[in-house]
Amino acid sequence: MRFLHSLLPSFLVLGAGLAQAASSWGFDDAVISVTGKGGAGSAFKDKLSDHVPLAKPVTLGAADSLKIVLTATEAGAAKRPHQAFLLVRDQDTGLEATFPFQVKESGKGKVDFTQKDLPIQLLTSSQPLRATLLLASFGSTQAFSNHVFNLDVKTDPNVPLPKYEKPLRYGKLDEIHHIFKADPKSGPKIISLFFVLSILATIPVLFGTWAYLGANISHVSKALGTAPIAHTLFFGSILAMEGIFFLYYTNWTLFQILPPAGVVGTIIFLSGTKALSEVQSRRLAGER
Amino acid sequence: MRWLLSFLLLGLLSVVQAVSSSGNKLLVVLEDLAEKSKYSKYIADLEGRGFSINYESPKSDKVALFELGERAYDHVLLLPTKAKGLGPALTPKLLLDFINAGGNILLTLSSSNPTPTSLVSLLLELDIHLPTDRNALVVDHFNYDTLSAAEKHDVVLVPRPDAIRPDVKNFFRGDGKGGDVIAFPRGVPQELGNTSPLLTPILRAPRTAYSYNPKDEGEAAEDPFGAGPQLSLITTMQARNSARFTVIGSAELLEDAWFDAKVKRSVGLGGVGTDAKSVKTANQAFAAEVTGWTFNEIGVLKVGKIEHYLNEAGVKSNITNPKIYRVKNDVTYEIEISEYSWDKWVPFTPQAGDVVQLEFSMLSPFHRLPLTPTTTTKNSTIYTTSFRLPDQHGIFNFKVNHKRPFLSNLEEKNTVTVRHFAHDEWPRSWVISGAWPWIAGIGATITGWVAFVALWLWSKPVPLKLTTSGKKIQ
Numbered sequence: 196m197r198f199l200h201s202l203l204p205s206f207l208v209l210g211a212g213l214a215q216a217a218s219s220w221g222f223d224d225a226v227i228s229v230t231g232k233g234g235a236g237s238a239f240k241d242k243l244s245d246h247v248p249l250a251k252p253v254t255l256g257a258a259d260s261l262k263i264v265l266t267a268t269e270a271g272a273a274k275r276p277h278q279a280f281l282l283v284r285d286q287d288t289g290l291e292a293t294f295p296f297q298v299k300e301s302g303k304g305k306v307d308f309t310q311k312d313l314p315i316q317l318l319t320s321s322q323p324l325r326a327t328l329l330l331a332s333f334g335s336t337q338a339f340s341n342h343v344f345n346l347d348v349k350t351d352p353n354v355p356l357p358k359y360e361k362p363l364r365y366g367k368l369d370e371i372h373h374i375f376k377a378d379p380k381s382g383p384k385i386i387s388l389f390f391v392l393s394i395l396a397t398i399p400v401l402f403g404t405w406a407y408l409g410a411n412i413s414h415v416s417k418a419l420g421t422a423p424i425a426h427t428l429f430f431g432s433i434l435a436m437e438g439i440f441f442l443y444y445t446n447w448t449l450f451q452i453l454p455p456a457g458v459v460g461t462i463i464f465l466s467g468t469k470a471l472s473e474v475q476s477r478r479l480a481g482e483r
Numbered sequence: 484m485r486w487l488l489s490f491l492l493l494g495l496l497s498v499v500q501a502v503s504s505s506g507n508k509l510l511v512v513l514e515d516l517a518e519k520s521k522y523s524k525y526i527a528d529l530e531g532r533g534f535s536i537n538y539e540s541p542k543s544d545k546v547a548l549f550e551l552g553e554r555a556y557d558h559v560l561l562l563p564t565k566a567k568g569l570g571p572a573l574t575p576k577l578l579l580d581f582i583n584a585g586g587n588i589l590l591t592l593s594s595s596n597p598t599p600t601s602l603v604s605l606l607l608e609l610d611i612h613l614p615t616d617r618n619a620l621v622v623d624h625f626n627y628d629t630l631s632a633a634e635k636h637d638v639v640l641v642p643r644p645d646a647i648r649p650d651v652k653n654f655f656r657g658d659g660k661g662g663d664v665i666a667f668p669r670g671v672p673q674e675l676g677n678t679s680p681l682l683t684p685i686l687r688a689p690r691t692a693y694s695y696n697p698k699d700e701g702e703a704a705e706d707p708f709g710a711g712p713q714l715s716l717i718t719t720m721q722a723r724n725s726a727r728f729t730v731i732g733s734a735e736l737l738e739d740a741w742f743d744a745k746v747k748r749s750v751g752l753g754g755v756g757t758d759a760k761s762v763k764t765a766n767q768a769f770a771a772e773v774t775g776w777t778f779n780e781i782g783v784l785k786v787g788k789i790e791h792y793l794n795e796a797g798v799k800s801n802i803t804n805p806k807i808y809r810v811k812n813d814v815t816y817e818i819e820i821s822e823y824s825w826d827k828w829v830p831f832t833p834q835a836g837d838v839v840q841l842e843f844s845m846l847s848p849f850h851r852l853p854l855t856p857t858t859t860t861k862n863s864t865i866y867t868t869s870f871r872l873p874d875q876h877g878i879f880n881f882k883v884n885h886k887r888p889f890l891s892n893l894e895e896k897n898t899v900t901v902r903h904f905a906h907d908e909w910p911r912s913w914v915i916s917g918a919w920p921w922i923a924g925i926g927a928t929i930t931g932w933v934a935f936v937a938l939w940l941w942s943k944p945v946p947l948k949l950t951t952s953g954k955k956i957q
Contacts, residue, residue: 275703277624277695277702277704278624278703279703280691280693280704282690282711291690291712293693293707293710293711295703295704295705295706295707295710296703296705298703298705327752329624329625329691331625331691333622333624333634333635333636334633334634335634337750338625338691340691340752340753341753362677362678362680363678363680364648364680364888365680365886365888366648366650366837366887367650367836367838367840368840368851369851370840370851370852370853371842371848371850371851371852372850372852373849373850373871373873375871375874376874381915381916381917382916384916387917387919388919390919390923391920391923394920394927395923395926395927397927398930398931401931401934402934405934405938409945410938410942411942411943411945412940412941412942412943413941413942413943414940414941414942414943415941418940418941426940429940430936430937430940433933433936437929470940474939474940482943482944483942483944
C-alpha cells in the first residue's frame, strides 16, 4: 500500500514529511488561468503543483479574472473535501482573504475571483500576495496545505483606488504643538537712532532760532525781586508736574500720581495767579 | 463532599482575600443549580478571589439585576441555558441598563444550546454578529485535539493570544513562556463590526478555522459564515463608562473537564506539530485572566491627585490648581495614575510604544503632549509635563483622555481661564527700538515747553529796530 502511495505524485511531498499518515488530501489536474475582460484570449494559463509554488507570480490585472480548477483527492481517489479554501495573504500585514472553492460531489472544484473581490487592503500591498491552498475534511485524513503561487495585483493606474478610511481605534494620537504667533519686531535700530538724533537736533535749532530773534530771560531778577515765592513755586511746580509724569511713565500707577498731581496742580494754580499778575504788571508798565 | 469542604475553606479565605476593584457581588445565571458542579473549579477560583456568588435560574422569579432602581450585583455571569429566551428579568434592555449602570457581564455561548434570540439581539446591538445558523460552531482541520475530537475536529486548540497591537498591553499571555494551549471546544464564533472602537477580540480563530453548521455536514463549506482570524472566539466590549462585557464563545472552556484535560494537537499548516505531545490545557489560568479582566480585577486605572501650577523660568509657584492663567505662561501639569492588579493598586506604566497624553483644549486641542513618568510611589506613578500656554485667551481644559483597549477609560478635565496680557504686562516702550523716536519727540516737546514757559515769564523785550523802509524787524 505504501509503495503504491509513493507512486502517486500527489503524495510525494506529504509522504516525505508525514511518513506515518495513513492517507491524506491532495489534488490533481489543477489549472490556474487568468482571462481578460469578456473571456477573450487566455492571458495566462499554468498547471499548479502541490509541492512547489509557481516560479513566477501570477499577474492579475484590473479587468482580469482569475480561475482555478482542480480535482480534490483523498488518498489518491477523487473526493469532495469539506474545506477547500484559497487563502490570499498580504505579506506586509498578515491580512488574509478566504476564497472557498465550489466543489462538486466528484471532487471537481473551481474558484474564480477578480480584483473587485479582494479587500482594499490587499490591493495596495507592496509585495505579491501569497496564495495558500487548503484541502481538508473531517476524520483522520491528513489535511493538505501548501503555498501554491504568488499573486501580483496590478491595479489600473488610471482608476483611483477605492478610498480606505482607517476605522477608529483607541490608541496614542499624534502630538500637537501650538504654533505661536511671531513676536512683533521693530525695524533696524540704526534707523530709529537716526530719527532720535534728528528729533533731538530740533531742540538746539529751536533755541538757536529763539536766541537769534532776541529771546532772553533777563527779567528773572526783576520777577524774583517782585514775587519771589510765586515765581519759584510756579516754575518749580511745572517742573515737578513733568517729574510726576515721568514717574507715571516709568513705574507709578494712576492712583499713585493723582494725589501729588492734585497738590502740585493747586500750587500751580495759586502761585500761577500771583506770578502771572506780576507778568501782567510788567506788561502794563510797558516792559514787555 | 470534599469540594464542599474546600468551598467552605475558600469562603473563609475570601474574607481576607482582596476582591475586584468594583465590588464582589456576582450573579451566576444558569439553567439548573445541578449544573454548577460542571464548573466547580472555575467557581472555586472565583470564590477564592473573593467573589460572593448568588446562583439563579433565569426562570426563577427572584432573579433581578436591579433592586429599587440600583444595581443589585456588580457582575453577572451568564452560563448557557436551554430555554429560548432568558425571561423578563434578563431582557436585552435590562442587560444594557446593567452595563450602563457600570455592571460587568460575562456571557458564555455554547453550540449545543442555541443562543437565545434575546441575547443574539443584544449582541447585534453591540455590533457582535453570531452565525445565522443557530447550531453553527467553529472547526479547524489543522488545529484540533486529536485525543477528543479526532473525527469532528470541533475542539480547536489555540495558543495564547498575542497582543492585538504592539502598543497594547497583553493581559492574556499567562507567564509569557509560550507553549500554552487553550482548548476551545465546540464554540460559537463571533464576527465583529469594524466601526466600533469599543470592541476588542481577546482570542481569534486560527487561519485555517471556519464556521459551519453541523447539520449540513455532508456538504462542503462553500459559503462559510466566516473563516480565519476574522472569527473572534472571545470578544470584549468595554463601554464608555468602562463597564465590561465579554463573550466567551465556548462555555465548555470553563468546565472542569477542560481545565484538567490533556490535549494533543493535530498536524497543522506546513506540517507544524507533527510530533506533538499531549499537554495539559491552559484553560484554567486563561479563564481566570479573561474573567478577572471582565470583573475589573485587572486593567483598571484610577487617577489620584491632579496638580497644575505656574512654572515660570524654572520657579515653581506655590499656588496649585489656580483658576486663571495668562497666555504664554509656562505651566506644569501632574497626574497620578494607578492600575489595579488582582488585589492591589500598583504604579501604572503604559506599554512600550504607548504614552499617556495631555491635551490643552478649547473645543479642539491646542496642545497634545506626552506625559512622562517622573515619580513612582508604592501604588501610583506621577506623570508630568511642562509647556507654554497658547497665545489665545479663553476657557481651556487640561484634559487627559486615556482610552486604550483592555484598560478602563480615564477622562479627566480641569477647566482654567486663560486671560490675555494685562496693560502693565507688555514690554515697556523703551525696550522697543521702534518707539525711540517717539520717546525722543516727547522729550523734545517737554524741553521746548519748559523753555517756552520760562521765556513767557521772564523775557525782556528787545528795543524795536526799524528798517529803512519803516518795517519793523525784531
